[in-house]
Amino acid sequence: MKIAVCVKQVPDTWAEKKLSDSDKTLDRESVDGVMNELDEYAVEEALLIKEANDGEVVAVSMGPDKAEETVRKALQMGADSGIHIVDDSLAGSDSVATAKTLAATLKDQGYDLIIFGSESTDARMSVVPAMVAELLDLPQLTFASKVSVDGDAVTIQRQADYGYDEVQASTPAVISVVEKINEPRYPSFKGIMAAKKKPLESVAAPSGEPVGLASARTEILEFAERPPKAAGVKIEDDGTGGVKVADFLAEQKLI
Amino acid sequence: MQFTPEHEQFRKVVATFVENEINPYVDKWEKAKIFPAHELFPKVAEIGGFGLEYDEEYGGQGADHTYTLVLMEELGRADAAGPPMGISVQATMSTPALHRFGSDELKRKYLIPAMEGRDVTSVAVSEPDAGSDVAGIKTRARRDGDHWVINGSKMWITNGSQADWICMLVRTSDEGGFQGMSQIIVPTDTPGFSVGRLIEKMGNWSSDTAELVLQDVRVPVSNTIGEVGRGFQQQMVQFQDERLTVSYSAAMGARRALERTVEYLRVREAFGRPLIANQYLRYNIAELMAECDILIEYNRSMAFRYAAGEDVSRMATNAKLKVGKLTRQVADLVVQYHGGMGYAEENWAARYARDSRIIAIGGGADEVMLRVLTAYEGMDRR
Numbered sequence: 001m002k003i004a005v006c007v008k009q010v011p012d013t014w015a016e017k018k019l020s021d022s023d024k025t026l027d028r029e030s031v032d033g034v035m036n037e038l039d040e041y042a043v044e045e046a047l048l049i050k051e052a053n054d055g056e057v058v059a060v061s062m063g064p065d066k067a068e069e070t071v072r073k074a075l076q077m078g079a080d081s082g083i084h085i086v087d088d089s090l091a092g093s094d095s096v097a098t099a100k101t102l103a104a105t106l107k108d109q110g111y112d113l114i115i116f117g118s119e120s121t122d123a124r125m126s127v128v129p130a131m132v133a134e135l136l137d138l139p140q141l142t143f144a145s146k147v148s149v150d151g152d153a154v155t156i157q158r159q160a161d162y163g164y165d166e167v168q169a170s171t172p173a174v175i176s177v178v179e180k181i182n183e184p185r186y187p188s189f190k191g192i193m194a195a196k197k198k199p200l201e202s203v204a205a206p207s208g209e210p211v212g213l214a215s216a217r218t219e220i221l222e223f224a225e226r227p228p229k230a231a232g233v234k235i236e237d238d239g240t241g242g243v244k245v246a247d248f249l250a251e252q253k254l255i
Numbered sequence: 256m257q258f259t260p261e262h263e264q265f266r267k268v269v270a271t272f273v274e275n276e277i278n279p280y281v282d283k284w285e286k287a288k289i290f291p292a293h294e295l296f297p298k299v300a301e302i303g304g305f306g307l308e309y310d311e312e313y314g315g316q317g318a319d320h321t322y323t324l325v326l327m328e329e330l331g332r333a334d335a336a337g338p339p340m341g342i343s344v345q346a347t348m349s350t351p352a353l354h355r356f357g358s359d360e361l362k363r364k365y366l367i368p369a370m371e372g373r374d375v376t377s378v379a380v381s382e383p384d385a386g387s388d389v390a391g392i393k394t395r396a397r398r399d400g401d402h403w404v405i406n407g408s409k410m411w412i413t414n415g416s417q418a419d420w421i422c423m424l425v426r427t428s429d430e431g432g433f434q435g436m437s438q439i440i441v442p443t444d445t446p447g448f449s450v451g452r453l454i455e456k457m458g459n460w461s462s463d464t465a466e467l468v469l470q471d472v473r474v475p476v477s478n479t480i481g482e483v484g485r486g487f488q489q490q491m492v493q494f495q496d497e498r499l500t501v502s503y504s505a506a507m508g509a510r511r512a513l514e515r516t517v518e519y520l521r522v523r524e525a526f527g528r529p530l531i532a533n534q535y536l537r538y539n540i541a542e543l544m545a546e547c548d549i550l551i552e553y554n555r556s557m558a559f560r561y562a563a564g565e566d567v568s569r570m571a572t573n574a575k576l577k578v579g580k581l582t583r584q585v586a587d588l589v590v591q592y593h594g595g596m597g598y599a600e601e602n603w604a605a606r607y608a609r610d611s612r613i614i615a616i617g618g619g620a621d622e623v624m625l626r627v628l629t630a631y632e633g634m635d636r637r
Contacts, residue, residue, distance in 0.1 A: 076264065
């Protein structure tokens with residue numbers, strides 16, 4: 001079974017994120033990059049499926065030079081090889097351009113499964129897995145909280161407000177996983193050392209598709225920092241404090 | 256001396272491990288006066304935290320000593336010193352002699368399960384009447400055919416109530432002094448072995464510390480590590496690793512305590528401005544931070560030299576002495592600068608002060624280090 005797992009480098013969850021003044025995109029240089037947390041679950045799921053069915057796991061990432069660290073982390077966790085799509089023309093790509101780039105890179109490479117985290121902590125749109133499935137004309141099994149593979153049949157539990165749907169498709173297929181589907185492993189010392197010797201290929205953006213900021217279908221005209229939190233209302237308790245608090249909550253339509 | 260990208264990647268893994276697997280549980284474990292070693296140690300093994308410098312054949316990682324430095328520095332930044340102390344015992348205090356001097360059979364039977372985190376281990380040297388004075392130990396193993404029959408007691412045993420086996424230094428002859436001691440692996444399920452009591456301590460609450468009692472404990476002679484009668488010398492080699500690792504983790508722990516104090520002084524206001532605006536406070540912190548930085552660099556130099564095969568016993572003694580003194584100064588400052596909050600048990604500063612006080616005592620007290628250093632200079636000869 002040949003599995004691709006798509007991973008994205010995002011700014012550290014706890015870091016203060018900024019938009020750059022020049023092109024109004026996320027300033028990725030000024031913050032530490034980490035593997036998108038949900039992608040860790042995707043890597044773990046890919047490794048679990050590989051361990052149960054044999055085969056190989058290829059980690060794929062699109063991003064600037066620094067994003068190589070994230071492909072490397074997937075290798076440290078146990079992926080067999082990595083592909084880093086790095087190209088100046090890709091800077092500022094929106095989700096459509098990202099999906100097109102990934103789809104073109106993944107197309108016709110014999111992948112049985114393509115696994116994603118269900119969203120990234122920076123853009124939070126949850127659309128790239130579905131777009132890639134559409135572009136590759138593959139079934140999409142998104143928001144999986146459980147994945148089971150039996151021969152060429154893949155069944156997932158698709159997380160929903162009311163519980164889950166069971167969805168089945170045959171391979172090749174695209175899967176996106178939700179949090180808590182598994183317990184992602186830590187890279188180990190031996191994993192770190194082994195990753196040094198694993199193939200990690202840097203490839204340019206596939207030609208023919210308009211990508212980058214200029215192709216984006218949305219444009220950021222203006223942005224401003226979130227205003228600092230305003231001071232709250234202070235209620236002195238002169239015996240009527242309870243009533244005043246209740247009035248305040250009612251005013252805010254909270255009670 | 257230079258860290259590679261792999262050192263930095265391993266550092267990140269250990270830091271994340273501390274953040275996810277230790278820090279969230281520290282309050283609970285401190286209250287329980289024990290951390291669950293049999294749950295935590297397999298996870299430590301998963302990242303390669305045990306046996307970094309040991310042969311892969313025996314469950315080790317095949318790394319060099321500089322990775323132990325990285326591991327210990329990051330463990331030193333944990334929110335309580337108890338669990339890291341338990342991990343350090345297994346990684347660098349109870350197992351080095353077994354790895355270095357033990358037979359193939361002994362290593363397969365005892366080292367591998369410890370490296371996989373399935374077995375929890377302790378080292379037992381001190382006794383109620385002999386601590387720093389190792390030559391004063393009295394626990395005695397008498398030979399009976401293919402077995403040792405051990406009688407005596409051991410004190411201050413970290414992981415002592417949870418251990419599956421213990422690397423124990425005992426007398427195996429009547430020669431006395433530094434002669435006639437041996438290191439023996441004592442499985443704790445052997446009849447006659449018991450935990451006499453758990454010792455309530457000033458700090459490191461989440462780490463269990465036990466007094467052990469041995470009454471006619473029969474252990475195969477093949478459980479002897481290395482040579483019969485060379486136990487003291489082998490234990491001295493094992494002690495050196497302890498001095499190194501204590502210094503690595505405590506220097507980094509002191510640095511973090513100062514950093515956390517700065518964070519507090521930035522938000523705590525008094526007399527209309529944050530406390531950090533007070534030059535007296537920040538100058539004193541800066542001075543201790545400088546000392547931490549110098550010690551951290553000294554530690555790193557020592558680690559790289561050790562990895563290159565140099566004898567660093569004197570450096571290790573210097574570092575252990577310095578870190579013992581420095582943490583006492585740092586602990587005093589962080590409590591003082593937190594004011595009443597520093598004295599409150601709900602705040603980390605009080606725990607830091609309690610936990611760190613052992614640094615100057617355990618692993619060879621300051622005074623033992625001074626005794627060793629005076630001997631290096633020949634000052635002990637008149």
